[in-house]
């Protein structure tokens with residue numbers, strides 16, 4: 001199991017590629033997936049990301065303040081690349097389907 005990493009939120013062990021790597025650079029700035037420094041790992045899922053933020057798991061692990069911007073960036077990545085096994089998160093349909101639904105609102109009460 002050499003080289004495996006542990007999620008700061010759920011303690012799940014896995015290969016490095018399955019986590020986001022959050023790094024504290026020597027100058028104190030926090031970056032994602034790049035640079036050399038103290039590293040912490042978190043699963044690429046909403047649950048662990050939320051836990052890492054709420055319980056300040058990342059901040060504690062890195063002994064640093066994690067700015068909300070960094071979590072915002074991770075959330076953005078989450079919506080771009082959903083983890084395997086969850087299926088497609090977005091089902092964007094081009095066309096007038098939403099229009100049709102909204103037009104029907106309010107008509108049920110008549111009669």
Ligand SMILES: [Zn+2]
Pocket residue numbers: 007008009010011012042043048
């Ligand atoms: Zn996790």
